Amino acid sequence: MDLGQTGALPWQPLVDAGLAQVIGFEPVEAECQRLNRMNLAHHRFLPFAIGDGATHRLYMTQFPACTSIFEPNWPFLELFQELAPLFDLRDTFDLTTQRLDDITELREAGCDYLKLDIQCAETAALQGGRAVLARTMMIQTEITLAPMYQGAPRPGELDNALRCLGFMPWRYLGCGGRTLKPLRAEGEPPEYLSQTLWGDAVYVRDYTRGDSFDASQWTKLAMLAHALYGATDLAHLALRCADALLGSDHAARYATLAAAQS
Amino acid sequence: MTSFAIRDAVDDLPRLAVIDVGVLGAAQWIHWRFLSERAIGTLTGFDPDPGACARCNMQAPPGIAYLPGLVADGNPVRLHRTRDPRYTSVFRPNTAFASAFEGLAEACQVERVERLDSIRLADVSLPVGAGCDYLRVDVRGAEALVLENAGGHLATAAVVHTTAAMAPLYEEAPAFDRVDAVLGSRGFIMHRFFDGVSASLASLPGLAVAQAESYGGQLLWSEAIYVKDYTDPCSQPLSVWLSLALAAHEMIDAPDLACRALANADILDGGERAARYLDSYIAASGVAFPAAATTAVVPTRARGWLARLLGR
Numbered sequence: 001m002d003l004g005q006t007g008a009l010p011w012q013p014l015v016d017a018g019l020a021q022v023i024g025f026e027p028v029e030a031e032c033q034r035l036n037r038m039n040l041a042h043h044r045f046l047p048f049a050i051g052d053g054a055t056h057r058l059y060m061t062q063f064p065a066c067t068s069i070f071e072p073n074w075p076f077l078e079l080f081q082e083l084a085p086l087f088d089l090r091d092t093f094d095l096t097t098q099r100l101d102d103i104t105e106l107r108e109a110g111c112d113y114l115k116l117d118i119q120c121a122e123t124a125a126l127q128g129g130r131a132v133l134a135r136t137m138m139i140q141t142e143i144t145l146a147p148m149y150q151g152a153p154r155p156g157e158l159d160n161a162l163r164c165l166g167f168m169p170w171r172y173l174g175c176g177g178r179t180l181k182p183l184r185a186e187g188e189p190p191e192y193l194s195q196t197l198w199g200d201a202v203y204v205r206d207y208t209r210g211d212s213f214d215a216s217q218w219t220k221l222a223m224l225a226h227a228l229y230g231a232t233d234l235a236h237l238a239l240r241c242a243d244a245l246l247g248s249d250h251a252a253r254y255a256t257l258a259a260a261q262s
Numbered sequence: 263m264t265s266f267a268i269r270d271a272v273d274d275l276p277r278l279a280v281i282d283v284g285v286l287g288a289a290q291w292i293h294w295r296f297l298s299e300r301a302i303g304t305l306t307g308f309d310p311d312p313g314a315c316a317r318c319n320m321q322a323p324p325g326i327a328y329l330p331g332l333v334a335d336g337n338p339v340r341l342h343r344t345r346d347p348r349y350t351s352v353f354r355p356n357t358a359f360a361s362a363f364e365g366l367a368e369a370c371q372v373e374r375v376e377r378l379d380s381i382r383l384a385d386v387s388l389p390v391g392a393g394c395d396y397l398r399v400d401v402r403g404a405e406a407l408v409l410e411n412a413g414g415h416l417a418t419a420a421v422v423h424t425t426a427a428m429a430p431l432y433e434e435a436p437a438f439d440r441v442d443a444v445l446g447s448r449g450f451i452m453h454r455f456f457d458g459v460s461a462s463l464a465s466l467p468g469l470a471v472a473q474a475e476s477y478g479g480q481l482l483w484s485e486a487i488y489v490k491d492y493t494d495p496c497s498q499p500l501s502v503w504l505s506l507a508l509a510a511h512e513m514i515d516a517p518d519l520a521c522r523a524l525a526n527a528d529i530l531d532g533g534e535r536a537a538r539y540l541d542s543y544i545a546a547s548g549v550a551f552p553a554a555a556t557t558a559v560v561p562t563r564a565r566g567w568l569a570r571l572l573g574r
Contacts, residue, residue: 076493079522145452147491155452156442163439169428171481172458180518182540194516196454206430208359233463233479237362240465255466 001106003050003125004117008200010140011113013227015042023109025050027095046105051097052124058095062088068119069095070149077148080178080195081185087148097121099128106132112220113228116141120152126161133165137221138228139203145175146197167203171229175199202229210241218242222254232258267300268511271542272524272535275508276501278303279392281383281415283408284400285350287311288318288328298323302512303395306388308333310341310378327389334380335407341376345369351402352380353432360431363461363480370431384413393418395505396513400425402483403435409444416448420498420506420523421514422488428458428481441486449497450488453516458484487514495526503527507535517543 001023002011014020021042026032027049035045049058056069063086066072072087100106114136116122122141126133133139139162143155159169176199177192185191207213207221222238225231236258240251269275280303284290287309294305304325309315312330319327332341332352339352346369349355355370388394394415399405405424409416416422422445426438442452460479489506490498507523510516521543525536 073493079493145455147451147493154442154446156439156446159437159442160439163437168430169438169481171460171479172455172484175455177454180522183518183521183543193518194454194510194514195519196452199455208362208430231479233466237463237465251465258466 001111001113002115003122004115004119004142008115008117010115010228014223017227018042019223019227020113023106023111046103048098048103049095050100050118050125050128051121052128053097053099053102055094055096057092059089060091060093062086062090065117066119068121068149068152069097070120070152073147073150076146079180080197081181081183083178083197097124100125100132101129103132110134111136113137113224114139114141118142120144120149123153123158123161126158126165130165135217136165137205137217138170138224139167140173141201141203143199143201144197145199146195148197162203166205168206170202170204173200173202204234207234207237207241213241215242215245218245219250222250266542266546268508268520268539268542269301271538272507274533274535275504276395277301278395278505278508279388280305280396280398281386281388281394282307282398283333283383284308284398285348285402286400288314291318291322291326291328294326295323298325300512302508304389306386308381310376329386331381331386332378333383333386333401333408334404335411336380336382336385339378339380341378342372343374343376345371345373349402349431351404351432351435352407353403353435356430356433359429362463362465364464366431366461382411382413383408383415384411386415395419396421396423396509398423403427403432406436406440406444409441416445416450418502420490420502421453421509422450423514424486424488425483426455426486427483429483431482438484438486445488449490451491453487453489453514453519456485456487458482489519492519492522492526495529498526500527500530503530507539 003025011020011022015022024043024045025048026035026045027047029047032045032047051069058069059071060067066086077084077087111132116125116139118125143158144152145155175196177196179185179193180195183193185193218238218241222235225238226235236251236254239254243249243251280297282290282294282305288307291307297303297305307328308331309328310332315328315330332339334352342351342354344350344355349370355372357367360370361367395418397415397419399408401408424441426441427435428438459482461482462479490502503523503526507520510523511520521536521539524539527533528536
C-alpha cells in the first residue's frame with residue numbers, strides 16, 4: 001500500500017518481479033478512474049484520501065510533494081534558503097478523509113508493506129489503521145523532523161503511533177534539510193549546513209517477539225528485507241523462522257546463495 | 263568545524279554552563295576539556311562512584327567537575343553494570359532482544375547490580391550558580407527519566423544533545439517518542455539526527471557483519487540534537503540566543519544556526535552581532551557572500567570534537 005505516491009517507489013523491485021500488487025490512492029474520483037484505466041501492471045487505485053476520517057482544509061503547494069492537510073508554518077519556512085517557495089499555495093479546498101479501517105476493501109485485502117509520505121498526516125493514517133495494518137511487516141515512512149507545518153504532529157508522535165502498532169525503528173534511510181539564511185550552501189538539490197528538516201525511516205514489526213507470526217508473515221518479511229533493502233541478515237532470520245513452522249530449508253539455501261554473492 | 267573562534271567576532275557571549283549526564287560518567291571528562299581550553303564554558307558531570315569523581319576532579323582543569331550521584335527520576339534504582347560499560351543502565355538489558363544480534367548479548371551481560379538512590383537534575387544547583395545552557399544526556403534508555411526531571415535546567419538550556427533509544431534493548435525503558443515529547447513540551451525542536459548505532463543479526467554470523475556497512479543492520483540508538491525553537495526571537499531571553507550561538511558555532515558544527523541565534527539576540531537588544539559574525543565567517547571561509555557558496559557539509563555524521571565525544 002502506498003500512501004502519497006510521489007518520489008521514491010521502494011516497492012518497485014517486487015512489482016517488477018510480479019511478486020506484489022500496489023494499492024494507491026487518488027481522492028479525485030475522475031483522476032482515480034483515469035489511473036485505473038491505464039492498467040498499470042499490478043497497480044490499483046482507490047478513490048480515497050486517507051486520514052482520521054474528518055474533513056480538513058487541504059493546502060495545495062507549488063511543489064506537489066509539500067501539499068498537506070496542515071498549513072505551512074511560514075515564519076519557520078522563511079528562515080531557510082530555497083524552502084518557502086516550495087510551499088507557496090496553489091489552491092486550498094476541503095477534503096474529506098477516510099480511516100484505513102473504514103474501507104472494507106482494505107480490511108479484506110490487508111497490507112504486507114506500507115509506504116507513507118503524506119506530509120505530517122502519517123500519524124493520523126496509522127492511528128486509523130489498526131485492523132488493516134494488523135499483519136503488516138514493514139512500514140517506510142517520511143518523518144518531518146522540524147515544525148514545517150502548523151500544528152502538525154512531532155516526530156515523536158509518529159514514532160509513538162508506530163510503536164503502538166507493534167513496530168520498532170529499523171533503519172534511517174537518509175535525511176534532508178536547508179541552510180538557515182543568510183548563509184548558503186551549494187548543491188542541487190540544495191545542500192544544507194546543519195538543520196535537518198525531514199527524513200525517511202523504515203519500521204519493522206518487532207521480529208524478536210515474533211512468536212505470533214505465521215509462516216506467511218515471516219516469508220513476506222524475508223522478501224521485503226531482501227528485495228527492498230538488501231538486508232541479508234533479516235531475510236535469513238525470517239526464512240529460518242518460516243522454516244521452523246513449515247519444515248522447509250529455505251534459510252540454508254538462502255545462506256548459501258548469499259555467501260556466494262558476498 | 264568552522265575555523266574561527268566566535269568570540270573573536272562577538273565579544274559579549276557568556277560562558278556556557280554544560281551538564282553531562284552520561285553512562286560513562288567521569289571517564290568522559292577528557293572529551294570536555296576543550297570547554298576550558300577554548301574558554302567556552304564549564305562542565306558539571308555526574309558519576310555514581312565518588313572515587314571516580316575525585317580522580318577526575320584532581321586531573322581535570324578548572325571549570326570541569328564531576329559530582330557524585332546517579333541522575334534519573336529521584337527514586338531508588340538498580341544500576342545494571344554490564345560487561346561492556348557502554349551498555350550499563352538503570353534498566354535491565356532485554357536479553358531476548360540482544361541475543362538476536364552479533365555480540366550484543368555478551369556486551370549487555372549484567373555483571374553486577376547496584377542499588378542506588380538516584381537524584382533529579384531539577385534538584386541540582388550548578389557550582390557556577392547559573393542555569394544549564396547545554397545538556398548532554400547519554401544514559402541508555404533512561405534519557406526520558408532524566409529529561410522529565412530536569413526542571414528549570416530545560417528552561418535555561420539552549421541545546422540538548424541526547425541519545426535516543428530506538429530498539430527495545432532494555433526492558434520497560436522509554437524510547438525516542440518520550441524523549442521527543444518532553445523536549446517538545448519545553449520549547450525544543452529537533453536540529454538533527456545523526457550517528458545511529460546499529461547491530462547485525464546473529465543469524466548469518468560473519469557474512470552479516472561483513473555486509474553491515476552496506477545494508478545498515480538494526481538501529482539501536484541514535485544521537486539527537488535539540489535546540490530551542492528559534493522561529494520567534496521574543497520566545498526566549500537574550501541569554502538563550504547567545505548561548506545557542508556559542509554552542510552552535512563551537513560545539514555542534516552549525517554556523518548557520520549560530521548566525522540565526524545572533525540575529526535573534528540582535529532583534530531583542532538592537533545589537534549587530536550577526537553582521538560581525540558574517541564578516542568573520544566570510545573572511546574565514548574565503549568566499550564572497552552570499553553570491554558564492556560555502557562548502558557543503560553532510561551533517562549525518564559527527565565531526566570534530568563531537569565525533570571524539572562519541573568515540574567515532
